Amino acid sequence: MxxxxxxxxxxxxxxxxxxxxxxxxxxxxxxxxxxxxxxxxxxxxxxxxxxxxxxxxxxxxxxxxxxxxxxxxxxxxxxxxxxxxxxxxxxxxxxxxxxxxxxxxxxxxxERKPYAIKSIDGSDVVYLLMPDRFADGDKNNNDIPGHQDPVRPDHRWGRRGGDIRGVIDHLDYLEELGITALWMTPIYENNYINCYHGYSPTNSYEIDPFMGNFDTYHELVEACHARGIKVIQDHIVNHIAPTHPLAINPPSPEWLNGSINEHESCNYRILDITDTYGTSEKHTFPVKSWFAGYLADMNMAYPDVVDYYIYHAIWWIETMKLDGIREDTYAYSDLKGLSRWGKELKREYPGLFLLGEIMDFDRTRLSYYFNEGQKNYLSSIADFGLSSEIYQLIVEDKPINDFYHEIANDFIYREPNMMLTFMDNHDMGRFYSAVHSDLQKYFNAFTLLFGMRGIPQLYYGDEIGMSGGHDPLNRNEFPGGFATSQHNAFVKEGRSEEEDRIFKQFKAFIKVRKDYPEIFDATMVHDLQHDIYLVGRKDAKSGDALLFAYNSSRKTQDADFTNILKGRFNTYIMIKAPVKGDIKIDLNKNSFVLPGNESMMIILK
CATH class of the missing domain: 2.60.40.10 (Immunoglobulins)
Incomplete structure (x- = not known):
């Protein structure tokens, strides 16, 4: 077949x-x-x-x-x-x-063959990777005659040759890590310059020949499902490459905002879109202008374009048996059109995970797209706000009291536990570089990320401490995925001592979510005692609970978790211990002593 x-x-x-x-x-x-x-x-x-x-x-x-x-x-x-x-x-x-x-x-x-979409929720951990930078599994597709964007290993914006086969070849690695959902950057045909990332589609119904073909993509999805890994496709309605037929000759002028010869460059000002009192010109400018100044802007206010992308998304979901859609540059398309698009996808697939990208670090502006009154049918949004809060806390020494009060304002969101949380992605400098390879700070941030509400997302290499600044330095090749790799981090024997320590800790973080899914469906309760931030989550049926804490001060301090986790516990399982110093836990008093600038995570039974 x-x-x-x-x-x-x-x-x-x-x-x-x-x-x-x-x-x-x-x-x-x-x-x-x-x-x-x-x-x-x-x-x-x-x-x-x-x-x-x-x-x-x-x-x-x-x-x-x-x-x-x-x-x-x-x-x-x-x-x-x-x-x-x-x-x-x-x-x-x-x-x-x-x-x-x-x-x-x-x-x-x-003839339709029904299948059950596998739901994605707070017990999942999503792994984001760029196929071109992850692993080269098929060297036969590294030379595509006539393609405008050849493999150029030495060029900062060039392709490296990674592909879908490379991902298939390393599913055992992802399974060992424990992730439960895979999100790859777009695999559509990108026959345009410097488009290894996949966000410049020239044909959204074809797979880029450098990536593979329909057989390899289908094989990947089947192999993921066999391992209990759900698959999220990166989807784009906002824009297409200027060489796409719909950009060169749209069916009617209304299909595009502007034209190849006459258009505005996007200013990325989401604050103008969400401004309650802003002018209509400012409201619409980021929505009607061209992303990066050259990507043709599809007019999602026009019904024919909305219909086009409804059928497009459904076709891919049905063809490949996908579990979710991540919608790129969500904020820069017409919201009414996007809402109808989302409604129709959910009508066909009620359990579909629909994730919107709104790249804004302001939590209030993010809530504009994910509040009780916004009927846009999104299951989740990328939580740039929480990422920023954790970054400020760990890297910039934001007062823990300010962090605590900011998290207390989660009422602005529709479903905080469904938001995608992360420290890294393909548009941000790597966090390991931000903390200057300080393992204590690195683990503190991810202890917060994995313990708090939301669906954690890792960016390929987080689990081994990959470093790198902003684009394109945050998109380096995964070590071991290419013939030029100096070592192979896909296997224990190839990882450095530091890489393996990080890998083991991340594996433990992920395992606890898989082993105790009911805990991560439970309401998060937090408290601030002195300079220690505590979070508890308890499964009401089994009585098992998660407790994590972060001591933001330099001195050792004690805390009592009686108020956030009611009841008595007989034993605990250590998930994350301090990097420096020891923790003392007294279950008779429901208390602990934690060294300064340290974090811990335990399961209480």
Missing amino acids: RKSMKRTFFIILLFFTFNTGFALEISHAEPPNWWNNMEHDTLKILVYGDNFTGWQANIRSKNVKLLHKTSYPDSHYYGLTLKVKKAGDFTINFNHSTEDVTVKLLYSIK
Whole structure:
């Protein structure tokens, strides 16, 4: 079945019958196929061709009913709205209005194979990686003739050759680490310059040839699911590469905000979008301008564009059996359009994990997109705010009292325990460099991250203390993933003593979430005693509880956890001990003594 997968996804056959010089060349249709028994049984197809002027589509089939035909201002496109009745192949006949010419397009409605999306919640740990920088598993795809962005190992913005096969080859490593969800940066075709990261799609229905193909992607998802690892796809509605057909010749001008020849560069001012009293011009400018100044901005205020991306996301989820979608640059698209997009995805897949990226470190502005009144159907947002709070606490010595009061304001969010929490990602300098490789500070930050509310996310290499400044230094190759690697951190024997110590600690952090999922579904209770920040979470059924604490002062201090964890405990399991000094725990008094500038985490039983 795998050998024919790509072929069956993209079977589009053209037949030309004519007695004059008229002809129509059709390149492809989007989505490439559909399924029966879908909630979305009304299907909108966008057909690409050289010139549809004078052509009309007709369908005679028991599989579908033709509801509507759309001739766009740009003649490279033709739109069809169909009612899906049953599975099977059918022919779309394109007839010329003045000439005896017919062009036939074969389209497929597949038999749907139901599957259960695996939910993602506070007991999960997400692992983010960039395939190009993780591991090169197939050197045969390192040279793609005609591709605008070749492998350039010595160029700061060049590809390195990492691919989906490299991820498959190291799933045993991820399984050993214990992560429960995998998020890769986009794998769509990016036939553009300096686009190894995947965020400049030139064809969002194809996999980039440097990454692999549909067979390898499907193999990855199946292998992840077999290991209990859920899969989140990085998705983009906000923008496309300027060489994408929809950017060069959009079906109608309304599909884009601006044009290739006339557009504004995004100013990234989310504060203008959320400003209660701002002008309409300031509100809309970041939404209608082009990301990075050159990526064509898709107009999500236009219904046809929203429909296009609804079918696009559903097609990928259904094709690959995905568990979640991470939506890139969420803040810079029209919110009403995004809300309808999210609503339709949740209508098809109620359990889908839908994560929005709003890169703003201000917690109040983040809450604009994730509060009780915002009906945008997001399951989660990336919590840049908590990342900033922990950074300020550990790196900049923010007073612990200020940190405590800031976390107390979590009422501004809809579901704080569903927010994606992290210290690193592909747009931030690595935290290990920020603490100058200070293991005590590094572990303190991740003790907070893994103990508090939310869904922890690791960025590849966090678990071995990879260093690096801002982009592109935060996107270096994982050691052991490439022929040029100096050592192999995928295996214990190849890791340095420091790397292995970090790996073991992160493995312990993750294991406790897997072993005690009910604890991380429980309400977090926190307290501040002197300079010690404490958090307790208790499973009401079993009585097991998690306790962690961070002593922000330089001196050893004691604390009592009776108020945050009611009841008596007989024993405890140490998850994270101080790096320097010892901790003393007295279960008779529900108290402990913790060295200065240290943290600890235990499971109480």
